[in-house]
Amino acid sequence: VNGRDVEFIQQSLTGINPADISTLLYEFNAEDSKYVLDLLPSEVKAEIINDLDEDIRERFLKSFEPGEITEIVNHLDSDDAVDILNELSVKEREEVIAGIDNSEKEANILDLLRYEEDVAGGLMAKELIKANLNWTVVQCIEEIRRQAENVQKVYSVYVVDNEGKLLGRVSLKRIILADDKTKISDIYESDIISVETYMSEEEVAQIMSKYDLDAVPVVNVQGKLLGRITIDDVVDVITELAEEERNIMSGIAGDVEEDDSVWDLTKARLPWLIVGVIGGFISAKFIGVFEEELMRITAIAFFIPLIQATGGNVGIQSSSIVVQSLANPSVFGGSMFKRLGKVLLVAIINGLVLSLMVYGFNLLTGGEGNLSIIVSMALFFVVLIASFLGTVTPILLNKVGFNPALASGPFITTTNDLLGLAIYFYIVHLLI
Amino acid sequence: VNGRDVEFIQQSLTGINPADISTLLYEFNAEDSKYVLDLLPSEVKAEIINDLDEDIRERFLKSFEPGEITEIVNHLDSDDAVDILNELSVKEREEVIAGIDNSEKEANILDLLRYEEDVAGGLMAKELIKANLNWTVVQCIEEIRRQAENVQKVYSVYVVDNEGKLLGRVSLKRIILADDKTKISDIYESDIISVETYMSEEEVAQIMSKYDLDAVPVVNVQGKLLGRITIDDVVDVITELAEEERNIMSGIAGDVEEDDSVWDLTKARLPWLIVGVIGGFISAKFIGVFEEELMRITAIAFFIPLIQATGGNVGIQSSSIVVQSLANPSVFGGSMFKRLGKVLLVAIINGLVLSLMVYGFNLLTGGEGNLSIIVSMALFFVVLIASFLGTVTPILLNKVGFNPALASGPFITTTNDLLGLAIYFYIVHLLI
Numbered sequence: 001v002n003g004r005d006v007e008f009i010q011q012s013l014t015g016i017n018p019a020d021i022s023t024l025l026y027e028f029n030a031e032d033s034k035y036v037l038d039l040l041p042s043e044v045k046a047e048i049i050n051d052l053d054e055d056i057r058e059r060f061l062k063s064f065e066p067g068e069i070t071e072i073v074n075h076l077d078s079d080d081a082v083d084i085l086n087e088l089s090v091k092e093r094e095e096v097i098a099g100i101d102n103s104e105k106e107a108n109i110l111d112l113l114r115y116e117e118d119v120a121g122g123l124m125a126k127e128l129i130k131a132n133l134n135w136t137v138v139q140c141i142e143e144i145r146r147q148a149e150n151v152q153k154v155y156s157v158y159v160v161d162n163e164g165k166l167l168g169r170v171s172l173k174r175i176i177l178a179d180d181k182t183k184i185s186d187i188y189e190s191d192i193i194s195v196e197t198y199m200s201e202e203e204v205a206q207i208m209s210k211y212d213l214d215a216v217p218v219v220n221v222q223g224k225l226l227g228r229i230t231i232d233d234v235v236d237v238i239t240e241l242a243e244e245e246r247n248i249m250s251g252i253a254g255d256v257e258e259d260d261s262v263w264d265l266t267k268a269r270l271p272w273l274i275v276g277v278i279g280g281f282i283s284a285k286f287i288g289v290f291e292e293e294l295m296r297i298t299a300i301a302f303f304i305p306l307i308q309a310t311g312g313n314v315g316i317q318s319s320s321i322v323v324q325s326l327a328n329p330s331v332f333g334g335s336m337f338k339r340l341g342k343v344l345l346v347a348i349i350n351g352l353v354l355s356l357m358v359y360g361f362n363l364l365t366g367g368e369g370n371l372s373i374i375v376s377m378a379l380f381f382v383v384l385i386a387s388f389l390g391t392v393t394p395i396l397l398n399k400v401g402f403n404p405a406l407a408s409g410p411f412i413t414t415t416n417d418l419l420g421l422a423i424y425f426y427i428v429h430l431l432i
Numbered sequence: 433v434n435g436r437d438v439e440f441i442q443q444s445l446t447g448i449n450p451a452d453i454s455t456l457l458y459e460f461n462a463e464d465s466k467y468v469l470d471l472l473p474s475e476v477k478a479e480i481i482n483d484l485d486e487d488i489r490e491r492f493l494k495s496f497e498p499g500e501i502t503e504i505v506n507h508l509d510s511d512d513a514v515d516i517l518n519e520l521s522v523k524e525r526e527e528v529i530a531g532i533d534n535s536e537k538e539a540n541i542l543d544l545l546r547y548e549e550d551v552a553g554g555l556m557a558k559e560l561i562k563a564n565l566n567w568t569v570v571q572c573i574e575e576i577r578r579q580a581e582n583v584q585k586v587y588s589v590y591v592v593d594n595e596g597k598l599l600g601r602v603s604l605k606r607i608i609l610a611d612d613k614t615k616i617s618d619i620y621e622s623d624i625i626s627v628e629t630y631m632s633e634e635e636v637a638q639i640m641s642k643y644d645l646d647a648v649p650v651v652n653v654q655g656k657l658l659g660r661i662t663i664d665d666v667v668d669v670i671t672e673l674a675e676e677e678r679n680i681m682s683g684i685a686g687d688v689e690e691d692d693s694v695w696d697l698t699k700a701r702l703p704w705l706i707v708g709v710i711g712g713f714i715s716a717k718f719i720g721v722f723e724e725e726l727m728r729i730t731a732i733a734f735f736i737p738l739i740q741a742t743g744g745n746v747g748i749q750s751s752s753i754v755v756q757s758l759a760n761p762s763v764f765g766g767s768m769f770k771r772l773g774k775v776l777l778v779a780i781i782n783g784l785v786l787s788l789m790v791y792g793f794n795l796l797t798g799g800e801g802n803l804s805i806i807v808s809m810a811l812f813f814v815v816l817i818a819s820f821l822g823t824v825t826p827i828l829l830n831k832v833g834f835n836p837a838l839a840s841g842p843f844i845t846t847t848n849d850l851l852g853l854a855i856y857f858y859i860v861h862l863l864i
Binding site: 305 | 666735752
């Protein structure tokens, strides 16, 4: 690349899959990448740009003129085009849209820009093949021929009535196997699963994976067919949701990656570290209240890490199990009451086993008898309360519209830590 | 169901999607479920059984005779059939296979049973449509007609040579749009992405989502086409991997869900809790070594939670970022040296900010000057070392073949906790 050997680059990239070229570009800076991209045919260029990670693409697009972006957008499906347009400033976006020559595509894009990015309407593409209920197979094949130019991949032919209302689907396989004069109404399947424009991307992902769908049609509240969502978009949604959950669980704010700048990484990490430090400082002040007890029996301090770590571990386990069943609502059928009863039972068993273990350890290593009993008692109650909070917090967070995985994150963990300490020192205070 | 009103059940379940019926069955016990299933047509029954969660299905199948299982297996694609066979005892499996009437299906199933469940060979189905390079479109359509009976969903027609070696693919759309006498060799696409039988399911999922594929052909080392993997199986793999990662991060052993038995839940949770308690107990003994210092200056104990929580948070954040870039190898191109340099820089910034914050807090709330300096120094080093370990551990775990997410789990966290304590008390010991 540095030698700018045009022919060599063109030759070596011919026939390589665009997804591989985009991987290659991660190693170049924006200027070199643009140089390479400009050497490629514009369809390939469009596919590569479409394949890039969002944050890298945003950086790339800064070095493109609106006219060049229009050229890229012309080669993409409406849903992918809209994703790119959403990354531009309002002014650039207007310029790019004004440049689109295909008026149908322009209308499709303007229509899709209305939707939030994280609902079904924002995920769908307008490109699809629909057939009227009253057509014959021959008419239908002709229409496929006509529409197929715009549609990169045909999943199903959707069947609609005269008002455009979705009635069902007919597979390409069925069309091929049918007789020419057969009417669509005789071969279509009427039980079809569709989603509505306002559904969240999580719901769409759940429905598609529950019913093993490769594509799902999107309808408005009147049942009119507006677009389709394909499984590849949903795979991205599932992967992103998993990443988001991991970030929340690890106390990382926002969507950062190892190759982001030092500044971005620090910005994503510091907020929750600060929360933790404030929690730790409150702990310090709290323990300070019991200075007198500590001065009398220093050994009280020895067990602070034990109490805290166990409380934290129990809390995270409990939340994690609840988060999982919130994600698959089918799994848990029982009532809240039954649910908590079970959590309590598991907590009592865990608490008993751990407390007895610690008591045994203390006996064997010659710990002071009175304190040993206190530590084991505190541990038991910490397990109980951390289980309860770990179960209830994600359910409450979910009810008020937050991501339940937050309950496994540092904010709740810090609160749990403080609570564990409070229980321990309260029992110490009572019994010593 | 309890009234055993046969007609009512049959009527109300007719036309309902099998995926919905299987959700319904989660609320019934095995006996009632079997009663309902036996009332349904055997294709629907097969689809429902196929849709159930693995552990629930295993429980269900216990109440089925081998003959009944054979009937179910007869209605399923070879990959799903093999999943069910893998849940049976060897004897039952033999009986079921012996009962399969279609000899091609039997051969397919026997072939698939050879593969491990978590490699491409174990994920693939044998049902696919292949066409010889030298055929015409008419011959190809006839072959599709013939093969389509066994294939539930046609994704692509795979093109092979006379030896069965995979050469490329041709889409149904292209076949429909082509002229009858066109030869396959003129319209097929030769750049096709395939996977080999021994590839892990993670690799298959990565490839399919990287190239946005709905189906991928599976070949053996000689390049011979053996089967295909469809995106719905991979969606399941991605979801399972995310769940597995969450379980590892939260210290839950194995694959449990909220509605598993109290015993299963306890068994999954206790091992890591015990690890944590042992760690806590070692901490207690470790702090005990510094009893003398603690007796002189009790305030040392106040900051134990602060040091530990921060070390833990920093470690988990660091691991999580590395785990993410291990999952998308394209993201990070730099050398190990550059990588660690960056981690160090971020750690120094975070460490400085947090240490200064704590020092400020201590000044404002009248903390003892000498100890304040020690706490801030220890905090700084803990952040540095936890960042380093949090980065290196997942890379090492990955190298030796473990899941790198283990680094965010309780075992490593416990080690980190101990290390934080050691640093703190070492500095205390040196400077007081």
